[in-house]
Amino acid sequence: MNAKAAHILVVDDEPDIRRLVHEILEDEGYEVSTAENAGQARQLKNEKKPDLILLDIWMPDTDGITLLKEWIAEGGFASPVVMMSGHGSVESAVEATRLGAYDYLEKPLSLAKLLLIVERALESRQLQTELPVPKAYQTLDFEPVGKSATVARIKEQLKRLAQHDTRVLFVGDAGVGKELYARYLHNHSVRRDWPFVDVAVGSLSPENSVIEFFGKEENGKVIPGLLEQAHGGTLFLSEIAGMDKESQLRLLSALESRSFLRSGGVKSVSVDVRIVTSTRVSLEEEVKAGRFRRDLYYLLNEITMEIPPLREHSEDVPALLGFYVDHFMNQEKLPFRKFSMAAQNYLRNYSWPGNVRELKNLVQRLMILGVGDDMELDEVKGALGAVVEQTSGSSLVPEFYNLPLKEAREHFEKAYLEYHFEKSGGSVAKLASIIGMERTHLYRKLHALNIKL
The missing domain is CATH 1.10.8.60 (Helicase, Ruva Protein; domain 3)
Structure with missing residues (x-):
């Protein structure tokens, strides 16, 4: 979800907390409304239709858990709710997540954790809203710029490769435009009306990358991973050398079987997706050094496309x-x-x-x-x-x-x-x-x- 389009409702009876969270979120580009009690929260929820609600557990009129139950009972309530409490009650956290809250924040609030959970909650809302409904994806006009023989040759090769589901590894220095050429490949393929999902592998933390790639099931809720988001289309993994060992192993298994298990899941999930990758370092050297799996390297490197430097x-x-x-x-x-x-x-x-x-x-x-x-x-x-x-x-x-x-x-x-x-x-x-x-x-x-x- 585009941060500038997301509206967040902050519900807390402490003015200093409301002001602090409002300033932090607004500074990050979100639209923010605040409520000091359950009555105001009900009114703003109906008027603003927020994309996310940060809800204090302890309030003077109606507590947050009671309010959460009320909203869930109304039905048709899609906004994720993140609970906040200064009392550190594990029981309250468990109760809130069992009821369907997305996550739980303990006061005093950690700025880094607050922003991370807000971003993840908004992403999960977007996935749950959009993913179950098949739709045509607009093919954007990504055309590599230039009339040199070099650019013309690469474009012609990619048009031919686009007619097959061959896995392509783009190699080249940083900044040469490997993602642009990957999009060009996708836009000339039969998958052009389905998603192109671009992932900077190095930006995923090792402790979360498995969930990011394969999704998770928790308390009856499904959060799709990147493979499911790209179903029918192309998953572009940029700088693949940065992938952690566990994700390498699970990706290898998923490619070989065309299926995988979500984290916490017991039922196999099948996907139809083309994997395209890029690297600015030698994967062969990474394999020799033991940092990258040899079998995964051979699976991903069916065709190598070298993108030359601008000079x-x-x-x-x-x-x-x-x-x-x-x-x-x-x-x-x-x-x-x-x-x-x-x-x-x-x-x-x-x-x-x-x-x-x-x-x-x-x-x-x-x-x-x-x-x-x-x-x-x-x-x-x-x-x-x-x-x-x-x-x-x-x-x-x-x-x-x-x-x-x-x-x-x-x-x-x-x-x-x-x-x-x-x-x-x-x-x-x-x-x-x-x-x-x-x-x-x-x-x-x-x-x-x-x-x-």
Whole structure:
């Protein structure tokens, strides 16, 4: 679920708790309503139809568990409920989850746990709402940009591969566009009207990855995993080398049998899904080092597609620059700017260590932070890290200075994180160290800003 579209109702009789949770969730991009008692909660639930409810167990008029029972008895109530209590009562937690609450939070609230549970609860609501109803998935127009012989050759090969269910392993440096080519493969296949599920394997924590992939059954509820979400379509596992050992073993079994067991389940689940993977490291070396299963490697690597770095088809750079200028004008409503001929010539001869991702992020930074219609050579060199003498006393300010604080901060944070992500070579661990942020919080921030891993 898109965080900006999700509405959360916070029900708690303590004003400080309501204010704190309201500020935290609103800062993350959610819409938030608050209620101090059961009466207000009933009214706001009916008026706002929230996507998620955070419900205090102990309240002066009607306690949270009684209110939860009341809502369940009404029927047709799809919003997940997360219970909150400062009393740490295990019995209350068990009772709430037995009745159907999604999870339980103990006060004083942990910020990291609160945001993680909110995100997971909203995801589970979306899956339970959408998954049981078969529907056609819109095929988005993902067309690799460029007219070079390199791009034309890859597109032609992928069109041929799309007619078969062969498992494809995309290999190439960070940022070359492996996900884009995987989508292109999917969109030219017979599975195009079914989902394309994109998973950054390295972003899944080892303790939760099995549930993420295979889902779970708990208290009579089913939470589908990634394999079920991709049923009928394509599951793209980017940077597959980061998969933990237990998930490797279970994925191997699922591929061989075309079925699996959910965590906590007893009945085999069958799926029809095409697995496509990518890696920027040598899987052969990972196999030799004992970090990746040899049998899984052979299953996934039926066909290898090598995506070359941008420096090997630099004639596509001008077309890519124009494409991303149009993209950020249309998608993020950034003001139009164009690259001067000198800047374009310089960028054609630049080595592009971060490949297409670096080019995309460069265009975005220049459109957000720059001023004037033209992106000149000195400005481009400065954005790439070259030492450029700055004009002193200029009254010009970046465009995002004219935005409200919250939007301006989002623009800055995205540009800042993408810049350091490139410098860290696409490593989240290095990025976390560079910017001084705990990795769990960083994953959530990258996801919220739609920064691809």
